[in-house]
Amino acid sequence: MRAHRFTLHRPATLDEAIALKAAFGDAAAFHAGGTELLVALKARVLRYEHVIDLKQIPGLKGIRVRSDGTLSIGALTSHDTIANDPLVRELLPGYAELSEQVANIRVRIAGTLGGVLCFAEPHADAPTLLCALDAWVVLAGPDGEREIPSRDFHLGEFTTARADDEILASIEIAPQSTGTRSAYRSFGHTERPAVGVAAVWSTDNPQRLSLWAGALSARPVCLERAQEAAAGLAPDLPAASVWEGLRAAVAADAADIDTHDDLHGGADYKRHLVSVLAQRALSACLPQP
Ligand SMILES: Cc1cc2nc3c(=O)[nH]c(=O)nc-3n(C[C@H](O)[C@H](O)[C@H](O)COP(=O)(O)OP(=O)(O)OC[C@H]3O[C@@H](n4cnc5c(N)ncnc54)[C@H](O)[C@@H]3O)c2cc1C
Structure with missing residues (x-):
């Protein structure tokens, strides 16, 4: 299917792009790479009379x-x-x-x-x-x-x-301290992730973990119990002991995530993946023996 006809605008400045949007309101959409927008326009899921391409604006890239x-x-x-x-x-x-x-x-x-x-x-x-x-x-x-x-x-x-x-x-x-490492692990059987988990582990004093799960729910979710459990762990534990100390908290956080059965997998399967991927992301952040 072809998209409905639209006028393409190629502003050279941010101010020009903002002014175009003010002029056309709901009839206009911003366009970046077009990988989502153009597909939606061609499928006629979305319709705009004006498309404002942001690619020529210096300073938005790099x-x-x-x-x-x-x-x-x-x-x-x-x-x-x-x-x-x-x-x-x-x-x-x-x-x-x-x-x-x-x-x-x-x-x-x-x-x-x-x-x-x-x-x-x-x-x-x-x-x-x-x-x-x-x-x-x-x-x-x-x-x-x-x-x-x-x-x-x-x-x-x-x-x-x-x-x-x-x-x-x-x-x-923000700049990361030298004692901070981050990692992301995901799994899916389509081109998009079914579940992804990101860990940021800081060995600074106090030791701190930021642990988030995404893709399985409407927005990324913080695994708060696991973060609290990490703060109470002894410093410099080997990776396996860190995971033993966090396993139950991660499973409890995962059990609370609002997800559902869909093409990416069953809800229980996706919650199980949160634990698997959290362990992988964490072990990628921790010093290996
Ligand atoms: C087949 C396929 C597989 C994919 N798999 C993955 C995957 O594995 N992991 C993953 O993370 N993503 C995946 N994606 C999503 C991909 O990352 C996005 O398609 C892409 O990053 C969207 O960027 P774009 O520049 O093409 O956005 P566009 O299509 O240009 O725009 C998307 C929307 O955002 C708005 N918009 C864009 N830029 C701005 C801006 N700067 N300011 C205001 N509004 C803006 C547009 O108006 C539009 O509504 C996949 C997409 C496809 C098509």
């Missing part, structure tokens, strides 16, 4: 380290660019590894980080690790810029805290 050490990823940066970026590989190898495994090479080259966050299809990888990393997003709109923590950005399936007239400009990740 990866840099700010003066305070924050890693800033432009929203229009593709998964493939993130996977191969030397800064990401050095500072957050776990995130480069995640980006390398998104979908297939065509989606990774065209699809952007901003696109996956704004579309908010739950079967995605990056949102889960960004929550675990305490990342935040920068939104630009008619009233200027505002920041939102990643963990407050997704409100439900296909729903975010972004106002309709705001453009996601960048994703920011």
Whole structure:
């Protein structure tokens, strides 16, 4: 099927893009890589008379380290660019590894980080690790810029805290201490993950774990009991003992996750996967004997 006819706008600045959206309102949509939007337009699930392509806007693409050490990823940066970026590989190898495994090479080259966050299809990888990393997003709109923590950005399936007239400009990740390691593990039998778990383990004093599960529910979920249990573990335990100390708490957190049977698997199966993937993500963060 073909999409309904639309007018394509290619603004050169952020202000121009925001003004176009103000002029056309609900009849216009922003376009980044188009991997979700164009499919929905062609299937006639969505219909817009105006499409505002953000790709020509300088500053929305690329990866840099700010003066305070924050890693800033432009929203229009593709998964493939993130996977191969030397800064990401050095500072957050776990995130480069995640980006390398998104979908297939065509989606990774065209699809952007901003696109996956704004579309908010739950079967995605990056949102889960960004929550675990305490990342935040920068939104630009008619009233200027505002920041939102990643963990407050997704409100439900296909729903975010972004106002309709705001453009996601960048994703920011604070510098990680030398004692902090992060990892993401996922499993699925379609191109999208059925379940993904992200762990960020810090051996600083006090020891701290950030553990999140995603894809199986409408938005990423924090495994709070496991995080509390980790804070009470003796420092420098071997990986196997860390897992023994957390296993019951992870299973209890997983049992509470609001998920359901679907094409990606049964609810109990997905909850079981949370424990399996949490163990794998954690062991990738911990020093191996
Ligand atoms: C076959 C397939 C397999 C996939 N598998 C995976 C997977 O394994 N893991 C995974 O994480 N993801 C997966 N995805 C999702 C993929 O990551 C997204 O398709 C992609 O990142 C979306 O980015 P885009 O730039 O193409 O967004 P677009 O399609 O251009 O836009 C998507 C939506 O977001 C809005 N939007 C985009 N950018 C902005 C912005 N900067 N500001 C405001 N609004 C914006 C658009 O208006 C639109 O509503 C898969 C997708 C496909 C098609």
